Amino acid sequence: MPNVIEPITAADGTPLKKKLARALFRSKIRAAGLVLPLFAFILCTFVVPIFALMVQGVHNDTFHTYMPRTAEVLEDWDGSSLPGELIFATLAKELAKTKKERTVGKVATRVNRQYSGARSTFTKTARKAVKMEAPFKNAILKADKKWKRVEFWQAIKLTSQTWTPAFYGAALDYELSLNDGFERKAEKERIHVKLFWRTLVISAVVMGFCLLLGYPVAYLLATLPLKTSNLLMILVLLPFWTSLLVRTTAWIAILQSQGVVNDILVWIGVTSNDSRFSLIYNMTGTVVAMTHILLPFMVLPLYSVMKTIPSSYVRAARSLGATPTWAFLKIYLPQTVPGIGAGGLLVFILAIGYYITPALVGGQSGVLISNMIAFHMKSSLNWSLAAALGGILLGGVLLLYWAYDRVVGIDNVKLG
Amino acid sequence: MLDSIDPFVRFKGVQKSYDGETLVVKDLNLDIAAGEFVTMLGPSGSGKTTCLMMLAGFETATHGEIQLGGRSINNIPPHKRGIGMVFQNYALFPHLTVVENLAFPLKVRKMSAVEVEEKVNKALDMVQMRAFSDRKPAQLSGGQQQRIALARALVFEPDLVLMDEPLGALDKQLREHMQYEIKHIHESLGVTVVYVTHDQSEALTMSNRIAVFDDGVIQQLADPVTLYEKPENAFVAQFIGENNRLMGTVKDVAKGVATVALDNGDIVKALAVNVGGKGERSLLSVRPERCIVASEKTQGLSALNGRIEELIYLGDHIRCRMNVAGDDEFIVKVPNTSGQLGLVIGAEVFVGWETNDCRALDYLC
Numbered sequence A: 001m002p003n004v005i006e007p008i009t010a011a012d013g014t015p016l017k018k019k020l021a022r023a024l025f026r027s028k029i030r031a032a033g034l035v036l037p038l039f040a041f042i043l044c045t046f047v048v049p050i051f052a053l054m055v056q057g058v059h060n061d062t063f064h065t066y067m068p069r070t071a072e073v074l075e076d077w078d079g080s081s082l083p084g085e086l087i088f089a090t091l092a093k094e095l096a097k098t099k100k101e102r103t104v105g106k107v108a109t110r111v112n113r114q115y116s117g118a119r120s121t122f123t124k125t126a127r128k129a130v131k132m133e134a135p136f137k138n139a140i141l142k143a144d145k146k147w148k149r150v151e152f153w154q155a156i157k158l159t160s161q162t163w164t165p166a167f168y169g170a171a172l173d174y175e176l177s178l179n180d181g182f183e184r185k186a187e188k189e190r191i192h193v194k195l196f197w198r199t200l201v202i203s204a205v206v207m208g209f210c211l212l213l214g215y216p217v218a219y220l221l222a223t224l225p226l227k228t229s230n231l232l233m234i235l236v237l238l239p240f241w242t243s244l245l246v247r248t249t250a251w252i253a254i255l256q257s258q259g260v261v262n263d264i265l266v267w268i269g270v271t272s273n274d275s276r277f278s279l280i281y282n283m284t285g286t287v288v289a290m291t292h293i294l295l296p297f298m299v300l301p302l303y304s305v306m307k308t309i310p311s312s313y314v315r316a317a318r319s320l321g322a323t324p325t326w327a328f329l330k331i332y333l334p335q336t337v338p339g340i341g342a343g344g345l346l347v348f349i350l351a352i353g354y355y356i357t358p359a360l361v362g363g364q365s366g367v368l369i370s371n372m373i374a375f376h377m378k379s380s381l382n383w384s385l386a387a388a389l390g391g392i393l394l395g396g397v398l399l400l401y402w403a404y405d406r407v408v409g410i411d412n413v414k415l416g
Numbered sequence B: 001m002l003d004s005i006d007p008f009v010r011f012k013g014v015q016k017s018y019d020g021e022t023l024v025v026k027d028l029n030l031d032i033a034a035g036e037f038v039t040m041l042g043p044s045g046s047g048k049t050t051c052l053m054m055l056a057g058f059e060t061a062t063h064g065e066i067q068l069g070g071r072s073i074n075n076i077p078p079h080k081r082g083i084g085m086v087f088q089n090y091a092l093f094p095h096l097t098v099v100e101n102l103a104f105p106l107k108v109r110k111m112s113a114v115e116v117e118e119k120v121n122k123a124l125d126m127v128q129m130r131a132f133s134d135r136k137p138a139q140l141s142g143g144q145q146q147r148i149a150l151a152r153a154l155v156f157e158p159d160l161v162l163m164d165e166p167l168g169a170l171d172k173q174l175r176e177h178m179q180y181e182i183k184h185i186h187e188s189l190g191v192t193v194v195y196v197t198h199d200q201s202e203a204l205t206m207s208n209r210i211a212v213f214d215d216g217v218i219q220q221l222a223d224p225v226t227l228y229e230k231p232e233n234a235f236v237a238q239f240i241g242e243n244n245r246l247m248g249t250v251k252d253v254a255k256g257v258a259t260v261a262l263d264n265g266d267i268v269k270a271l272a273v274n275v276g277g278k279g280e281r282s283l284l285s286v287r288p289e290r291c292i293v294a295s296e297k298t299q300g301l302s303a304l305n306g307r308i309e310e311l312i313y314l315g316d317h318i319r320c321r322m323n324v325a326g327d328d329e330f331i332v333k334v335p336n337t338s339g340q341l342g343l344v345i346g347a348e349v350f351v352g353w354e355t356n357d358c359r360a361l362d363y364l365c
Ligand SMILES: Nc1ncnc2c1ncn2[C@@H]1O[C@H](COP(=O)(O)OP(=O)(O)OP(=O)(O)O)[C@@H](O)[C@H]1O
Pocket: B018, B019, B024, B042, B043, B044, B045, B046, B047, B048, B049, B050, B051, B198
């Protein structure tokens, strides 16, 4: 006998599986309809812009847009000796064109990032290019002597390439040159890596302080009687109801050299009036203000985990002979690890991208990588470098996240 | 028998208040001998857990003294008392395996690894859980967790073990099985056990002595037989086992026998256990199985008229609900003998009992 399993059918004869799938499909469509608005919103305002910015980190077509012919002919240039007449002629024509269209500034700025001083060479030559005649090579070489340097041409060729790893290199303090590839920048120009490290260290320190200060508070919240703990909870949440800016400026009032803390220190004689501590506009200010602002993000996950730990565990440990310290270390603490992980990860990731607070109270030594990104976005308008810095930051966070997952396990994270 | 030797655990005039307004435990005096199995039995909120927590050291007595082995432990922290404890929800450490849970009290005491392993294995064998040693508590059934909790409380060989409703979360069958096992372990190890429950059959089957709690006061402290046969007050009579109540006023007390006029005018004689003088209200208590139903008065028995309201056939006996002296909740357990099958609903009969089986107690309204 052939062993054929008949598919189970519904009352009207259609196979049950198909029927079920159809029924589920309708409810799935409905569910999708509910999340669709938010999904579309996030897609348009978050995912797409971030993706576009990430692309900018390896893609810059300024040169190619305004001087497409030059970029094309430069592709065939060997990069070791001065270019020939064809390249000079194309350059002269397009320089004249950009001059007329008033776009030479953009090209000049772009090349200037690769080769400082290129800006003036470009604008000067463009002005003269309008009246230039063949042979163009001589005319251009006469206009500015930088055109005689092969390195200058190499820099131009690099900028003419639309897809380039140069910005990522720059973000890590490496300089790209046509012949030698990446090379470490000179000692005093290496600023980004230092900033990345400082961001990591400050974030870790802030996370540590938040844990140190938040753990006992969360413990109290979870164990005190409801009436008292509600009051305490309001105090923890209070910062959320005040503007971030207000809180940060409050710290300026408190920590500045003529501020409350220094006044008290002078009054009780810890320091004299002329040697007041500088507690703000430096790393101390950043750490203090950020710890204060991020504290609730540590307390809340810890609290929600501690709330689920009945007091009988510690009691059991005590009755079995453990001292209070031992019972805490061996029984209570291990059970709060998911809360520590969640709070720590949350605070750390928030701290890594923190911007306003370090900008306001960080001074020179307390600024973070986010402030550098903001500078390139808003002031220097070097969006590609900003994107590269942001990309590295994102990669770093993902790496940490991965490491955390390997060590602690991400399903150990508990937010509520 | 137990009064002659020094008590192992002694509560002396202990009072406890959580809020400074009401006393949860009022003047507790209780002596427990070494090796005894004492159960605290009482309704919810009567202060049983509070007493246990004071003994374990997690709550401090507001007043009075608690002694263990002859010395006051009021100021000794819990971890130095050496008392094993089984919690109602077991309180097994969720992040440790069964073996690690059992090893915890031993490692705290800095025992060598060999010793720890040996003791843990012995404890696991005792509760027949050797096969589950590497599991986490969440991977065990309620009954299995219960055994581990029991083993953990015993593994460091304490002289005193406290159990707070350890079987409360188990189903009936498992509960009865575990009652037997706990009793067995108690007998073989000889530890002193203070056990808390609000299940009276559990208390009756397991204990050497039972302290019946109500409202922060021990109502009666006695062995199970005495407690059931000779309740000293109305609360105990009603709380332990089934009980018929008749209300009346004392007419006379002579030679330990009270004559009581019931509210419908009938006169009944009862053993004067806990009654005031003439004219006081009293509650008469008669166990259902000590009553007989007959069609005429029997010589030497007290008897009242009654009407059969309901008959429930339970195999070994017939449960007969009657209206006696104006109360239609009067229960008689009629043994299932061939002569008794003639009972019919609505029949007017006599209910009788021996005077000694009817106890005149204090009046509870
Ligand atoms: N931590 C506490 N704070 C304030 N009141 C408490 C506390 N613990 C218990 N009580 C009160 O003390 C009284 C006795 O409580 P206890 O837990 O001893 O009762 P119990 O006899 O163990 O009851 P159950 O059988 O329900 O466990 C109750 O009225 C309870 O409300």
